Amino acid sequence: MCSCQGDVRDYDALFKACEGVDCVFHVAACGMSGLEQLQMKDRIESINVGGTKIIIDVCKERNIPRLIYTSTVNVVFGGNPIEEGDEESVPYFPLEKQFNHYSRTKAMADQMVLAANGTLLKGGDKLHTCVLRPPGIYGPEEPHHLPRAAGSIQRRLFSFKFGNHKVQMNWVHIGNLVQAHLLAAEALTSEKGYVASGQAYYIHDGENVTFSEWITPLFEKLGYRKPWIRIPVLLVHIAATVMEYLHLRLKPVFNFTPFLTRSEVWNMTVTHTFRIDKARNQLGYRPQKFSLADSVDHYLKTRPTCQEDYTFPKRMLFAFGIMLSLIILTFF
Numbered sequence: 001m002c003s004c005q006g007d008v009r010d011y012d013a014l015f016k017a018c019e020g021v022d023c024v025f026h027v028a029a030c031g032m033s034g035l036e037q038l039q040m041k042d043r044i045e046s047i048n049v050g051g052t053k054i055i056i057d058v059c060k061e062r063n064i065p066r067l068i069y070t071s072t073v074n075v076v077f078g079g080n081p082i083e084e085g086d087e088e089s090v091p092y093f094p095l096e097k098q099f100n101h102y103s104r105t106k107a108m109a110d111q112m113v114l115a116a117n118g119t120l121l122k123g124g125d126k127l128h129t130c131v132l133r134p135p136g137i138y139g140p141e142e143p144h145h146l147p148r149a150a151g152s153i154q155r156r157l158f159s160f161k162f163g164n165h166k167v168q169m170n171w172v173h174i175g176n177l178v179q180a181h182l183l184a185a186e187a188l189t190s191e192k193g194y195v196a197s198g199q200a201y202y203i204h205d206g207e208n209v210t211f212s213e214w215i216t217p218l219f220e221k222l223g224y225r226k227p228w229i230r231i232p233v234l235l236v237h238i239a240a241t242v243m244e245y246l247h248l249r250l251k252p253v254f255n256f257t258p259f260l261t262r263s264e265v266w267n268m269t270v271t272h273t274f275r276i277d278k279a280r281n282q283l284g285y286r287p288q289k290f291s292l293a294d295s296v297d298h299y300l301k302t303r304p305t306c307q308e309d310y311t312f313p314k315r316m317l318f319a320f321g322i323m324l325s326l327i328i329l330t331f332f
Helices: 011-017 034-038 041-061 101-115 145-154 174-186 216-222 233-250 262-269 277-283 292-302 312-331
Strands: 023-026 066-070 082-085 128-133 136-138 160-162 171-173 199-202 229-231 272-274
Touching: 011 041, 023 041, 023 174, 041 066, 041 101, 066 101, 066 174, 101 128, 128 174, 136 145, 136 174, 145 216, 145 292, 160 233, 171 174, 174 277, 199 277, 216 292, 233 262
Parallel strands: 023 066, 066 128, 082 272, 128 199, 136 171, 160 229
Antiparallel strands: none
């Protein structure tokens, strides 16, 4: 097995990497969370949409009959409550109403991949595609959610709690997500009757959780007490808006990571849960039981020794954001 490194927007690099391949797992994306979410829109779109188009084109030219796209539940969730949603009853969230360009472009790519199902390959066969829609991902080597949450706790930015304690969501361990990808690849073959061809599947650990309870092991293993001060969600949303604005204005001279983005606030304060019956029935998906505590242990053992600088200027920016938010909230 050879390893190739390149840009998903580079047709030639992808064409070369896909020589002799009969199945493509498209997992590349940009703009998921934190500072990355505030990248230039052109960059996010060129990777998430432009890169997906190139991958589809390469599949056609290379006669690759199977393409599995790693999408996200954010293609249907945009701050609207969803309880036990399924693939047939929950439509795409309107693109023009999405809070961030990541979700918008992932929805565009999701639709592109499904629309490509059944198109003719250069050799005369057909392209079979499907999309998997995971929620937040955690587990060994996952680079986004756990490290970001740990950093926020260490900066004392989670010294308060907000939102309804009954709000529920789903998470998926990387092990379960890998299982789903392998099963999807099998379900795009003639042996399985192409059952996954043109289909979308929600994938998670098989349970609904409350964020404040689910993340408890991270507080405990980092040596911090869980927050007890409750503040209004509106204030947190305003603070996130202010921090995003400050980031854009100060970026040329001081590039910092906002403690929360608006879309992250909605993700933690609005119920959005999904059914995985379709994946169970059609793919044979059987999520294993994983412990967040184990993932936290692995993260603490393998995280870089040089951590982000949580110094005075960044704390001052956070405090300024909260103060400005309070002023705005009082005014309204």
